[in-house]
Each structure stands twice: as structure tokens, then as C-alpha cells.
Amino acid sequence: MGQDFGTWLTSAVGRVNQQLVQADQGLRELAAGETQNLHQVMISLEEARLGVQLLVQVRNRLLEAYQEVLRMQP
Amino acid sequence: MNYLQAFAISASGMAVEKMRVDVTAANLANAYSTRAADGGTFRAQRVVSAERAGGFESLLRGAQVVELQPVDAPPRLAFEPGHPDADDRGYVAYPGISPVSEMVALLTAQRAYEANVAALNAAKAMALKTLELGR
Numbered sequence: 432m433g434q435d436f437g438t439w440l441t442s443a444v445g446r447v448n449q450q451l452v453q454a455d456q457g458l459r460e461l462a463a464g465e466t467q468n469l470h471q472v473m474i475s476l477e478e479a480r481l482g483v484q485l486l487v488q489v490r491n492r493l494l495e496a497y498q499e500v501l502r503m504q505p
Numbered sequence: 506m507n508y509l510q511a512f513a514i515s516a517s518g519m520a521v522e523k524m525r526v527d528v529t530a531a532n533l534a535n536a537y538s539t540r541a542a543d544g545g546t547f548r549a550q551r552v553v554s555a556e557r558a559g560g561f562e563s564l565l566r567g568a569q570v571v572e573l574q575p576v577d578a579p580p581r582l583a584f585e586p587g588h589p590d591a592d593d594r595g596y597v598a599y600p601g602i603s604p605v606s607e608m609v610a611l612l613t614a615q616r617a618y619e620a621n622v623a624a625l626n627a628a629k630a631m632a633l634k635t636l637e638l639g640r
Contacts, residue, residue: 484636
């Protein structure tokens with residue numbers, strides 16, 4: 432076991448946040464008319480979307496496991 | 506993350522095809538220009554693209570624009586004696602640009618761009634489908 436789950440989750444949230452910030456910055460530049468290529472903005476948006484979806488799925492599994500533990504009877 | 510590699514490869518192809526469309530638009534815009542920026546007759550240009558050396562890990566590599574190659578076509582001479590750019594015999598040299606071949610280049614670049622978008626969308630759909638595993 433290299434790192435615990437909390438550390439992994441924190442870094443994953445940080446990565447997704449970084450992607451979101453990047454996509455947001457691309458959108459700002461697009462709105463300001465400073466964008467050189469449109470496809471790079473769209474791709475960064477899609478990357479951010481994928482990252483969020485992955486994080487949501489991890490959260491769903493985590494909640495399932497937690498509820499499974501809650502249902503345990505002695 | 507590995508799915509980002511397919512995105513980067515498709516993005517490089519889209520950048521190349523965008524460049525082709527830009528260059529073709531410049532050719533069409535200057536089809537009736539009698540002067541080039543360097544003083545001679547304008548010459549149509551073609552984008553030369555090649556596989557990108559290195560950059561991505563593994564064997565898969567994207568594309569990149571290598572150079573702009575001028576098309577070797579003789580200028581089209583038209584007899585217009587009153588034209589300011591006419592030579593001493595009254596002929597004006599228009600660029601040897603064929604609108605038909607420019608349109609073909611435009612359509613080819615457009616379809617190739619769409620193919621890159623399709624490849625990127627397929628990679629994205631696969632990644633999203635993977636997230637449905639076990640649901």
C-alpha cells in the first residue's frame with residue numbers, strides 16, 4: 432500500500448480542479464477573442480468533463496461501500 | 506492518464522488541417538492579386554505535414570506542419586494595357602491559381618478535420634463508457 436485513499440482522493444480532486452481552471456481560462460480567452468485555436472479549448476473542456484465524471488463515479492462507489500459498512504450487523 | 510493521448514493526437518491532426526484551410530483561403534483570397542508581399546507575382550502555397558518526431562510516448566505520434574511549399578505553376582498572363590502592374594507589352598501576370606484545385610484542397614482538409622473530430626469523439630465516448638463499468 433503506497434499511499435492511503437485520502438491522499439489519493441485529495442490529489443485527484445486537485446487534478447480535476449486544475450482541469451476545470453484550465454477549461455475556464457480557455458473559455459475566458461475565447462470570449463475575449465484571444466484564442467488561437469478553437470479545438471484546444473473544446474478538448475480542455477472535454478478533459479475537464481471526463482475528470483469530473485470519473486470523480487463522481489469514484490464518489491458513488493465510495494458511498495456504496497460506506498452504506499454497505501453501515502448495514503453490517505454484529 | 507492514457508485517454509488524453511488520443512485527444513492530443515487528434516488535436517495535432519486538427520491543427521494541421523486547420524492550417525491547410527487557412528493556407529487555401531489565402532490562396533483563394535490572392536487569386537487575383539497582381540503583387541506579392543515580396544514584390545513578385547503571388548504563388549499558391551501548399552502545407553507539407555509530417556509525422557511528429559517524438560513528443561508522445563509509445564509508438565503513436567501526431568502530425569505537424571513542416572513547411573509551406575509554393576506551388577510551381579506559371580503565372581497567368583492577361584492583356585490589360587491600362588493596368589498599373591502591366592509590363593511594357595501590356596500583359597498583367599496573375600497568379601497561376603486554379604480555383605478548382607483550391608476547392609478540392611479545401612474540401613479534403615475539411616473532411617480530414619471531420620475525421621479527426623470523429624476519432625476524438627470515439628475516444629471520448631469510450632472513456633465515458635468505461636465509467637459505466639459495473640453500474
